[in-house]
Amino acid sequence: MGDVLYLTLVSSIKEQIEKGELKPGDILDSEATLMEKFSAGRMTVRKGLSLLSSEGYIYSVPGKGNFVCKPQVDIFRFKFNKYDGLNINIDNFRLLSVIIAHPGLEISKILGLQEGDNIIECIRCLYGPNEIPVAVERIFLPYEPGQPVLEDVLKYADYMEPIERQYAFSIEKSLEINIISTNEYINNLLKLKEGNAIVEIKETIMDSNVSGVRQYVIFSVNPRYFTIKAHMILENTIIGKIY
Amino acid sequence: MGDVLYLTLVSSIKEQIEKGELKPGDILDSEATLMEKFSAGRMTVRKGLSLLSSEGYIYSVPGKGNFVCKPQVDIFRFKFNKYDGLNINIDNFRLLSVIIAHPGLEISKILGLQEGDNIIECIRCLYGPNEIPVAVERIFLPYEPGQPVLEDVLKYADYMEPIERQYAFSIEKSLEINIISTNEYINNLLKLKEGNAIVEIKETIMDSNVSGVRQYVIFSVNPRYFTIKAHMILENTIIGKIY
DNA sequence: TAGTGGTCTAGACCACTAG
DNA sequence: TAGTGGTCTAGACCACTAG
Numbered sequence: 001m002g003d004v005l006y007l008t009l010v011s012s013i014k015e016q017i018e019k020g021e022l023k024p025g026d027i028l029d030s031e032a033t034l035m036e037k038f039s040a041g042r043m044t045v046r047k048g049l050s051l052l053s054s055e056g057y058i059y060s061v062p063g064k065g066n067f068v069c070k071p072q073v074d075i076f077r078f079k080f081n082k083y084d085g086l087n088i089n090i091d092n093f094r095l096l097s098v099i100i101a102h103p104g105l106e107i108s109k110i111l112g113l114q115e116g117d118n119i120i121e122c123i124r125c126l127y128g129p130n131e132i133p134v135a136v137e138r139i140f141l142p143y144e145p146g147q148p149v150l151e152d153v154l155k156y157a158d159y160m161e162p163i164e165r166q167y168a169f170s171i172e173k174s175l176e177i178n179i180i181s182t183n184e185y186i187n188n189l190l191k192l193k194e195g196n197a198i199v200e201i202k203e204t205i206m207d208s209n210v211s212g213v214r215q216y217v218i219f220s221v222n223p224r225y226f227t228i229k230a231h232m233i234l235e236n237t238i239i240g241k242i243y
Numbered sequence: 244m245g246d247v248l249y250l251t252l253v254s255s256i257k258e259q260i261e262k263g264e265l266k267p268g269d270i271l272d273s274e275a276t277l278m279e280k281f282s283a284g285r286m287t288v289r290k291g292l293s294l295l296s297s298e299g300y301i302y303s304v305p306g307k308g309n310f311v312c313k314p315q316v317d318i319f320r321f322k323f324n325k326y327d328g329l330n331i332n333i334d335n336f337r338l339l340s341v342i343i344a345h346p347g348l349e350i351s352k353i354l355g356l357q358e359g360d361n362i363i364e365c366i367r368c369l370y371g372p373n374e375i376p377v378a379v380e381r382i383f384l385p386y387e388p389g390q391p392v393l394e395d396v397l398k399y400a401d402y403m404e405p406i407e408r409q410y411a412f413s414i415e416k417s418l419e420i421n422i423i424s425t426n427e428y429i430n431n432l433l434k435l436k437e438g439n440a441i442v443e444i445k446e447t448i449m450d451s452n453v454s455g456v457r458q459y460v461i462f463s464v465n466p467r468y469f470t471i472k473a474h475m476i477l478e479n480t481i482i483g484k485i486y
Numbered sequence: 487t488a489g490t491g492g493t494c495t496a497g498a499c500c501a502c503t504a505g
Numbered sequence: 506t507a508g509t510g511g512t513c514t515a516g517a518c519c520a521c522t523a524g
Contacts, residue, residue, distance in 0.1 A: 004492090004493070005493075005494075006493080006494085017412050018412045018413045018451060018452070019413070019452060020409075020410065020412075020413070020452075023409065024408065024409065024411070030508075030509065030510085031509075031510065032508085032509080040494080040495090041494055041495040041496070042495085042496085042497095043286065043493095043494070043495070043496090044493075044494055044495080046510090046511090047493085047494090049510095050293065054297035057412070060509095060510065060511090061502095061503090061509090061510080062501070062502055062503085062509070062510045062511065063501075063502035063503040063504085063508085063509055063510065064502085064503065064504090064508095064509065064510080065508095065509065065510075066509095066510080070408065071408065071411040071412065072322075072408070072411075073324075073407045073408055073411045073414060073416065074322050074323055074324040074328070075320055075321070075322055076320065076321055076322075076323055076416070076418055077318055077319065077320045077476065078318070078319055078321075078473075079315075079317050079318055079319075080317055080319055080473075081316075081317040085317070164316045165267065165313065165314065165315070165316055166263075166266065166267065167263065168267070168314040168315075168316045168477065169260050169261045169263075169300070169314065169477070170261045170262070170263070171316060171475070172474075172475060173316065173319070173474070173475035174472070174473065174474050174475070175319055175471070175472070175473040175474075176470065176471070176472050176473075177470065177471040177472075177473070178469070178470050179422065179440065179442060179466035179467070179469055196440070197422065197439070197440035197466055199422060208261060209261070209262060209263075223422035223440055224422070226421070226422055227419065227420065227421050228418070228419070228420040228471075229417070229418070229419050229420075230321070230323075230417065230418040230419075230420070231415075231416070231417050231418075232414070232415060232416035232417070233320065234411065234412070247511090247512070248512075248513075249512080249513090273489075273490060273491085274490075274491065275489085275490080283513080283514090284513060284514040284515070285514085285515085285516095286512095286513070286514070286515090287512075287513055287514080289491090289492090290512085290513090292491095303490095303491065303492090304490090304491080304521095304522090305490070305491045305492065305520070305521055305522085306489085306490055306491065306520075306521035306522040306523085307489095307490065307491080307521085307522065307523090308489095308490065308491075309490095309491080
């Protein structure tokens with residue numbers, strides 16, 4: 001690290017910020033001063049500042065200077081997908097039904113459908129070891145007549161991940177997680193008793209190359225197998241980057 | 244955007260990636276080629292590539308070239324803090340007890356304590372409108388004799404956020420969220436019935452300027468008021484940056 | 487050996503800030 | 506007007522890759 005000039009600058013400033021010698025809102029030395037202090041050219045100093053900026057440590061105000069960011073400490077990240085986001089391994093799944101149907105008002109709204117449009121609804125049950133039912137997944141997607149979607153639905157049950165990864169740069173996903181009371185249908189499938197709580201995870205998938213929501217999934221999980229491990233990430237209240 | 248050369252390059256390449264014309268793993272034009280295509284100097288091209296890299300679109304392999312990233316699509320981010328991470332407003336809280344105690348084995352391990360070390364345990368109840376009990380919070384921290392920590396504990400009940408923000412750059416927080424059965428004590432405080440489910444959020448706070456866990460919080464929430472809204476973020480399986 | 491990315495400099499011109 | 510950061514260039518030297 002000591003070899004590369006701009007990295008020396010980066011770790012020096014980072015250390016000052018982490019130790020609290022430079023506090024959120026404080027102004028850094030000017031680029032000219034940093035050039036002297038580190039015997040560096042301007043572009044080298046700027047490369048270091050750029051790194052600090054992209055890592056969320058500092059931001060810059062043209063004409064004024066570079067400042068220490070005011071980060072938020074309540075943003076967390078976690079990994080979730082249906083197959084290894086739970087605290088039990090999913091060994092297999094069983095397709096319960098695939099139908100073409102009229103959407104209810106809620107689903108219709110979410111998928112941005114016109115009146116008369118149909119959807120494909122696909123229900124699957126996920127099982128852990130020894131055939132323990134873990135979760136029920138209901139997938140809703142717009143039905144486009146003429147397109148052989150059914151096959152795709154059945155396929156992506158297995159192969160969704162590589163497909164999603166290929167389109168990752170245009171995909172947006174949102175999750176909403178709530179704890180609700182079960183209904184009878186889910187109760188039966190998951191072998192839960194009436195009145196038991198259940199974790200309901202609603203997932204919407206959008207594709208910026210196509211308008212509207214591409215897919216809506218309601219994922220009902222036995223709370224026993226639900227867990228989230230999340231870690232804080234640094235994010236800033238002030239927008240501003242140096243490049 | 245069209246004014247700044249490197250931003251033109253950035254949006255051009257970003258568009259190709261988002262439309263799928265450039266796929267994960269694909270190699271970009273070489274820097275020399277991009278210089279020609281955009282009539283730009285090398286440092287300008289590199290500034291653009293640097294931005295694309297820091298935004299998670301591309302990575303570079305010295306001697307070979309720049310490549311489109313292979314992102315993960317199952318990393319989500321959400322905001323959580325005790326006071327507005329729930330689907331109900333916390334109007335006030337009541338301190339139930341503050342004691343200095345011998346830690347149990349679990350707490351002792353988490354806080355990295357020696358035998359004989361004591362902890363401060365602080366129990367609070369959080370209320371929504373009309374005095375609805377929403378959550379019980381148990382805070383465990385190492386007790387350092389001679390330091391007037393009790394005051395701090397009582398203070399940070401109110402003022403934790405600004406303090407945390409000040410030290411944000413050295414703080415690390417982790418959450419673990421599970422659904423469990425309530426115990427009698429929590430049941431009584433939250434007015435839940437026996438056998439009801441409860442959301443248990445365990446939070447550990449570390450400070451890189453101090454060794455070990457600084458604080459451990461167990462947050463027991465009435466599932467009714469628990470909700471998480473999370474959004475996918477782009478992260479890469481390949482580590483590599485351009486600066 | 488030719489090509490590729492990584493580091494670094496000196497210098498130019500610009501817009502914005504603040505006294 | 507002096508200082509600050511933003512954009513951009515031309516050029517130098519380096520290590521790594523791959524034929």
